[in-house]
Structure formats: C-alpha cells, structure tokens
Amino acid sequence: MNASVTPKGSLEILSQIEVEKLKKVGENGLYALFRQCALAILNTGSDSDNAKTIMEAYPDFEIEIIQQDRGIRLNLSQAPANAFVDGEMIASSREMLFSSMRDIVYSETERRRNRSDLSSGTGLTDYVFHLLRNAGIFRTGEDPNMIVCWGGHSISDEEYEYTKEVGHSLGLRGLDICTGCGPGAMKGPMKGATIAHAKQRHDRSRFLGLTEPGIITAEAPNPIVNELVILPDIEKRLEAFVRVGHGIIIFPGGAGTAEELLYLLGILLDPDNIELPFPLVLTGPKSAEPYFQQLHEFINDTLGFEAQQKYKIIIDDSEQVARTMAQGMQEVKEYRRRLNDAYYFNWSLKIQEEFQNPFEPTHENMASLALNTGMETHQLAANLRRVFSGIVAGNVKETGIRAIEENGPYRIHSDKSIMKPLDNLLKAFVKQRRMKLPGSEYIPCYQLVE
Known part of the structure; x- marks a missing residue:
C-alpha cells in the first residue's frame, strides 16, 4: 500500500x-x-x-x-x-x-x-523516568493497579487460552495490564481483560506495551495495546517494567522469559530491597506444571533457596492468581504510602548498575561471561540474565541472527555446577518448542562449554 x-x-x-x-x-x-x-x-x-x-x-x-x-x-x-x-x-x-x-x-x-548522567545508576533511572513521562504513561491520581505479564510469544493454544483466563480475572478486579506488547502470553492477558473491563463498564482500560528496537520487528505490537513505549535497549525496557508495574505474573515462555525472571530475582535479592513488597506469581495451565518445576529447580541450583522464596507458583487457578495480585496491590499501596513513594513510579526499588548497563551480545562478550557458584548471587543472576539475552538476540533479532550466520553459534563458558542445570533448561525449551513459533525449525544459536 x-x-x-x-x-x-x-x-x-x-x-x-x-x-x-x-x-x-x-x-x-x-x-x-x-x-x-x-x-x-x-x-x-x-x-x-x-x-x-x-x-x-x-x-x-x-x-x-x-x-x-x-x-x-x-x-x-x-x-x-x-x-x-x-x-x-x-x-x-x-x-x-x-x-x-x-x-x-x-x-x-x-x-x-x-x-541524565548515563554513567551512573541514578542517572540511568532518571533517563528511564523522562522517557516514560514524555510518553504520558504516568497517572498520578490512581492507586497501584498495573500488572505486568511476562511470557513467551511461542506458546501452545492451551497456554494462550489460560493467559486470557488470567487476564479476565484481573480485569474483573479493575486491574490494568502491561506486557512486552507482542503475541502469545503478551496478547492473551490483554484480550481477557478487555472483556472483563467491558463487563465492569471500566472505560479507562490501560493496555501498556513496552518494547525496544531490537525485539519489536520479531514481536510486533498486538492491536490491543493502547499505550506503546519503545525504550532504547533491553535494559531500559526491563527497568521500565519494574518501575511502572506493581506486580508481575510470569506465564510459560522461553529464553526471553527466563531473562526477565533472572533480572527481577537479581534485583529482589538485593539487601536494599528485602522489605519491598513486589508480588510475583509464576502460573500456567496443568500442562505447564513440568515447565515451572524445571524452572524452579534451575533457580534452586543456580541462585539458591532464597531466590525461590521471592515468588509463588500457582497452577491452573486464574482466580487465585488474580486474588493474589489484588491483595498484593494493597500491600504495595500501604508500603508506598508509608515511604511517601509515588504510586506511578517505583523510586524506592534499588537496581544495581550491572542490571542497568547495556549488554551487547557479541561472540566475544558472550564467551567472556563469568558463570560460577563462587560469585555473589546478584552478580551470577546478572550474568545468567545476559546469557539468555544473547540467546534471544541469536533467535529473533536481526543483528543477532546475522552474527550467528557469519560467526557460528555463541560459545557460553561455565563451570559444571552451572552448566548442567543451564543445559537441562535450554534442552527443555527446545524440546517444548519454546524458542520459535510453532512450525519453525529451531537451530541452536549457542554452544555450552565447560
């Protein structure tokens, strides 16, 4: 045209x-x-x-x-x-x-x-704030009600229908939805909430989509999104999610979903954030229970028991997920009020610079990532997040795909204690076809090297 x-x-x-x-x-x-x-x-x-x-x-x-x-x-x-x-x-x-x-x-x-001073953590947060404010997404007079939904763009029909059920249950409680704005688990919750908001005559529905230039071509915005923000890179996008969201739901997904979970767990494990309420639920239909169990074991084997305590796993119960989030909104409201923190932007959340500085997934950078159990937990989480960020780039981003075509797969080095659970998780993603859309043959863009 x-x-x-x-x-x-x-x-x-x-x-x-x-x-x-x-x-x-x-x-x-x-x-x-x-x-x-x-x-x-x-x-x-x-x-x-x-x-x-x-x-x-x-x-x-x-x-x-x-x-x-x-x-x-x-x-x-x-x-x-x-x-x-x-x-x-x-x-x-x-x-x-x-x-x-x-x-x-x-x-x-x-x-x-x-x-904004982009060489400092506070400056990077200030930069994200200005980008979001310029996009007009802040609502200063509203209580906490923005639920971030993460999950894969390549999910089964049963999993997609479940995301709609959860979105419907959230929408009936007047909660708004923020996702990565693409298809699959990013579209389903918005679609379910659309019907629920109509039932409740909720005429100020917010369906916020946050993306970045490297991923938008592969995961184009779904048409339900009524507020779109394109952040400069994946790190700004992830910070925007946790600054504007009041709680997060994670549906089944692949490498991108693992990246998001590791990012959030690395932040929540920071001692400065111990008291901060941040509702986090992992959920899916009964058929997705093995997926979450394997992810749960991976977290235990890499980040430990403390990291597992930062989330709840709720299987095949959309109503319980919505009730958990609604209760969490009250806890967030009380905490923000006590600290005189804004409802629309989570200033009190501490984010270390290793989670803010952009990571370019070149072959050299991927090969030089340190992955061993002797590292501090938050640093290990940061580097594991970068591993999955690189895999996402190699799977769907234009620059990553070209780099793999020219130089072969990324080589990821780690000690055996990290490599085994990482290898098990990635093999499960491939077997369950969570790396590409259904019908697409997946050729791994990575090699694990002990």
Missing part, C-alpha cells in the same frame, strides 16, 4: 533539526531505526518471529517525512497491506506509528543533551 498519514495522539509537531535527524540515513541518522520500528508496527499479525526475514520481505518499504507549517506528514510507499482497511490505516497502527516516532526522537534528544 501507498498512503499519506498525519499524527494522532502524540508528537503533532517536530522541530526542523528533529526532522532532519529522522530523514538522515547512515551514521548519526535515525531513519533506519524509525523504518524498522514502523515496518514492525504495520506488520502486526505476522506469522514470523525472524526479524531478518521480516525486514527482507519488504525491501522497498520507504517513509518520506514531510515538514509542514501546521505539523508533519508521513508518505508511506510499499507498506504492508494488512495495516489498512479500504485504503485507510487502522487507527491502532496509526497511533503506534507516531508513538514510535515520538520515542525515537525523544531518546535521541535526551542522549544528545546529556540531561
């Missing part, structure tokens, strides 16, 4: 410098990044999770950015047809298209102005 669209909902006006940045191709330009995010948004509903394949499927897709006295206009050529109805762009796609432009422009502006 060829089309011309104007903004609706965000970023009505750009400066001349911002427009030039968006138009610029090559080093220091933003055009390639914006094109990648825009193509992903317009390609919602794709049956592929290979970012490289999707980008190659639309080689002639182009965006012309027109600066007008009364605003901006985008002229699209060779855009995916499923983003249009009778020649008009679908409203959700139009909103998310300009949300992506807003976030890309603002991230670059903040970085260039150096308003």
Whole structure:
C-alpha cells in the first residue's frame, strides 16, 4: 500500500533539526531505526518471529517525512497491506506509528543533551523516568493497579487460552495490564481483560506495551495495546517494567522469559530491597506444571533457596492468581504510602548498575561471561540474565541472527555446577518448542562449554 498519514495522539509537531535527524540515513541518522520500528508496527499479525526475514520481505518499504507549517506528514510507499482497511490505516497502527516516532526522537534528544548522567545508576533511572513521562504513561491520581505479564510469544493454544483466563480475572478486579506488547502470553492477558473491563463498564482500560528496537520487528505490537513505549535497549525496557508495574505474573515462555525472571530475582535479592513488597506469581495451565518445576529447580541450583522464596507458583487457578495480585496491590499501596513513594513510579526499588548497563551480545562478550557458584548471587543472576539475552538476540533479532550466520553459534563458558542445570533448561525449551513459533525449525544459536 501507498498512503499519506498525519499524527494522532502524540508528537503533532517536530522541530526542523528533529526532522532532519529522522530523514538522515547512515551514521548519526535515525531513519533506519524509525523504518524498522514502523515496518514492525504495520506488520502486526505476522506469522514470523525472524526479524531478518521480516525486514527482507519488504525491501522497498520507504517513509518520506514531510515538514509542514501546521505539523508533519508521513508518505508511506510499499507498506504492508494488512495495516489498512479500504485504503485507510487502522487507527491502532496509526497511533503506534507516531508513538514510535515520538520515542525515537525523544531518546535521541535526551542522549544528545546529556540531561541524565548515563554513567551512573541514578542517572540511568532518571533517563528511564523522562522517557516514560514524555510518553504520558504516568497517572498520578490512581492507586497501584498495573500488572505486568511476562511470557513467551511461542506458546501452545492451551497456554494462550489460560493467559486470557488470567487476564479476565484481573480485569474483573479493575486491574490494568502491561506486557512486552507482542503475541502469545503478551496478547492473551490483554484480550481477557478487555472483556472483563467491558463487563465492569471500566472505560479507562490501560493496555501498556513496552518494547525496544531490537525485539519489536520479531514481536510486533498486538492491536490491543493502547499505550506503546519503545525504550532504547533491553535494559531500559526491563527497568521500565519494574518501575511502572506493581506486580508481575510470569506465564510459560522461553529464553526471553527466563531473562526477565533472572533480572527481577537479581534485583529482589538485593539487601536494599528485602522489605519491598513486589508480588510475583509464576502460573500456567496443568500442562505447564513440568515447565515451572524445571524452572524452579534451575533457580534452586543456580541462585539458591532464597531466590525461590521471592515468588509463588500457582497452577491452573486464574482466580487465585488474580486474588493474589489484588491483595498484593494493597500491600504495595500501604508500603508506598508509608515511604511517601509515588504510586506511578517505583523510586524506592534499588537496581544495581550491572542490571542497568547495556549488554551487547557479541561472540566475544558472550564467551567472556563469568558463570560460577563462587560469585555473589546478584552478580551470577546478572550474568545468567545476559546469557539468555544473547540467546534471544541469536533467535529473533536481526543483528543477532546475522552474527550467528557469519560467526557460528555463541560459545557460553561455565563451570559444571552451572552448566548442567543451564543445559537441562535450554534442552527443555527446545524440546517444548519454546524458542520459535510453532512450525519453525529451531537451530541452536549457542554452544555450552565447560
């Protein structure tokens, strides 16, 4: 499709410098990044999770950015047809298209102005705060009610139906949903909550999607998302989840879900966060019980018993999951009120810099990760998180896939006490087809080396 669209909902006006940045191709330009995010948004509903394949499927897709006295206009050529109805762009796609432009422009502006000290932990948190505030997601007058749902984009039909049941139970209790905004376990809870909110005549539903440029092409936003934020990298995205979320539910998933769980456990194990209430539930249908049991054993074998105490496992009981979260919201509210902390942004949560600094999963960086039981628990959690981050990159991100094609699989070194449970978990993910969408053959992008 060829089309011309104007903004609706965000970023009505750009400066001349911002427009030039968006138009610029090559080093220091933003055009390639914006094109990648825009193509992903317009390609919602794709049956592929290979970012490289999707980008190659639309080689002639182009965006012309027109600066007008009364605003901006985008002229699209060779855009995916499923983003249009009778020649008009679908409203959700139009909103998310300009949300992506807003976030890309603002991230670059903040970085260039150096308003936040990106070399310090507090500065990185300040940067995340400004990105979220600019996106307009803070609601200062509302009690804690944002439930983050993590889980795989490649899950079975039974697991997907269960995520909808949980979302429905949450929605009946007036709780909003935040996910990674893609398909599978990121879409199901939103779909279930949509019906529940309608039943309760809840007319201010919030379905917040947080993503980043490296993952959005492989996991395009689902159309239920009504607030989209694109963070600059995976570390900013993960921090945004735990800063705006009041509780987290983890559904069955693969490497990306393991990465998220390890990230959160590493933070919650910090002595500075011991007293902080943060409801965390791992849940799925009865058929997913072996998955959670193996994940539970992996946590015990690597991070220990204390880490296991940071979450509850609830199997095949969506009502109990929702009740646990609703009760958790009261505990969060009382704690935040006692500390005079904001409800809309979790300032009191301490995040060590090893969880904030961007990790680039090159072959060299993956091979140099230290994985041994002699490390401090939070540092081991941080490096295990990086292992799974690299596997996600090799599975679905364009840069990671190209690196694997050119240099072969990542080599991950660890001592035997870590390697055995890691190998067991990864083999289970592959056997259960949790690394790719159903129907796709999985070729491991990693090798474990003792």
